[in-house]
Amino acid sequence: MKPSPKIFSSQRSFTKSINNMYAASSAITFATHYINALTQKFWQQEGTLQSYVEFMLCEFNPMLSRQRTAAEVIQVITETHQAETYVLRPASQWKGFQAGQYINIEVEINGCRYRRNYSVSSTPEEFEKTGIIRITVKRVEEGLVSNYLRSALDAGDIIHISPAGGDFVLKDTPNKSLFLAAGSGITPILSMIERLALDPARSETTLIYSAHNPEDIIFSERLSALSESIPDFKFIPHITRSEGHLTTAAMKAYCADIQDRSLYLCGPNGFMESMNEHAVELGVPKEAIKQESFGAPSTNVTALDLDTLTDLNSQTHFSKSGKKIQSDGEKTLLELAESAGLKPKYGCRNGICHECKCTKTKGQMLNKLTGEFISEEQSQVQACIAIPLGNVSISNL
């Protein structure tokens, strides 16, 4: 049956208006794309105009900053006697993360900015739904930033964060997995396990979490709840005070088919080293191991340690040129760089002009002019008066 002309025409006008709408909306999408690209380009440059726009935006609301990414503290949750979770709402330009990744957070303490990496302990799904992420921080004794966070941060405060980074993420292929965590190494792993819990295609998952005391276990309730609700997830807390360090035998007993699993390791350096050794001994292929090291907490050295630091085998490493040179505890960084064949910039060679500023990424030094100690924290150093103590890395030479 032929459609009556009237119906036909109304149908045509309908399609036409749909087409119009489509054209309009595609024009709008095109325009937004174009504007987005332009704004992005604008913010990629650094200039006077950008600095003024940034200034006005931040005066209005610090969350609007474009040159840095702000994050608002929504809530602070006590996890254990030494760990807290900070619930954060990143500003809209923050791009999200994958389970297991970390962010670099920046706080200002007594006028000075400090930066630290912390793993995100929540899931990307939660972020997509609610726009919040969680980081969980285990306080380090004498740790400047971790203790500051606890004493100074409250709901409503603003900190700054970096894009997420790190390749400690879940493998694409669903395989049986074993997670090995110690201390705050549980934070990225919780995110990964929660992520797996949402995935119907997951296979058997086991977590061995090593802690000194039962009360040191972070997320203990959450982990027990997960293991009850998900039949193929096994949570094994391992308490070193009563059970001793994790041995090869214990690992085999906890997880008989360890050699067939993907391993995810996260914890302090010592833990990581022995876990790697055990795993290899138990026949786990190297490619099956993914890991994230938290390194040793950096502490400040006192004058007493100075002697041990001026060890003759200390190396100064210039990471830009890839050059290395032995330091003797007497030559300044500027002299060392020159003897390594580099051409660093300098002026007075006497600590006055700051022309010789270098960026230190690792290590401690001594200011030869004042005898003042240059800590691990301080990244800008005057090469002409700074003497490396122990191993030092310089990034700009």
Add this chain to the structure above:
Amino acid sequence: MDMQTNKLKLLLPDELDEFGKELDQLRQEMISDLGQKDADHIRNIIRTQKYSEIAGRTLIHFSLNPISWAAGVGLLSVAKILENMEIGHNVMHGQYDWMNDPDLQSQTYEWDTVCDSESWRNTHNFEHHTYTNILGKDRDYGYDVLRLSDEDPWKPRHLFQFINYGILSAFFEWGVGFHELEISRIKRGEITFKDKIPFIKRFTKKASKQAAKDYVLFPLLAGPFAPKVFVGNAIANLNRNLWTSTIIFCGHFTEDAQTFREEDCENETRGQWYYRQLLGSSNFTGNKWLHIMSGHLSYQIEHHMFPDIPAHRYPEMSSRVTKICEKYGIPYNTGSFGSQYKTVLERVARYSLPPEGTLSRVLPKQLAKYLPI
């Protein structure tokens, strides 16, 4: 130790060592006290500067009468002075490097003048602060334009140096910007023009950017009112130039500021270095805003002794430095802004003439060079 070119009380080597140690200790105390207070200070100044620049430019653009226009020019001048003195100059000395704020890092900061920051760090932070008032080495001494001491042989052109001084002050940012060119060394044949090509490239880039901003972009934004914006910006730059040059001249060219000879400063100890910085500099007194507007260069003595300590700390350091000077019987050169500036003008005037009583001898000889007699 006879290092200054004019006579003055001399310190024994031991005394100098002690003197240096006391100052080092003061420095150490300040450094360990740096913190929130200093961060808040510089950020407050930056806010004030940004707001006055925004308000100033807005007023210049949208002024309906000469009064609001003049207010705009005033605000813009204040913003430029704050940016150059209390912010730029001090940040580039590394006074706020410890804050770890990428916007306040000495080696990357770029300031609001035609002078390229990199060039400034080299000529000012290094040359001037290391060789302060050493004749022949500190090219800031008279800027190769003025004769300010007897060591510099008199020439007839010095008779008119007041005019040069006026021109230098009015175009101070350009003078400072061109400083690295070292024209007099090129003239003497010590270096060639070619050696300076990288500098000229950097300078041209920075200067054209600055000029484009103040003399093209902002005037064009005002459309038909472009001329009043152009003139307003030019006057703000002029005000800034006159002010900064006056402050800087009060720092090293007052009557009692000493000069030194190169040989006497070789292998200087820390104490000797402090002593030279003290003798070569002069302070002036005033209220809080005069100090801020001068970037605390009103505490030139403290600035030269402690160039990388946040300048707003100089007032508190100054009372300690004065006491230390009293203890060693060393003069501490200070006075009111007016009286110090007066001695600067007197110095410019005095050295426009040849050494006393020699005019009748020197002038004909000098003139003979020019006239084919």
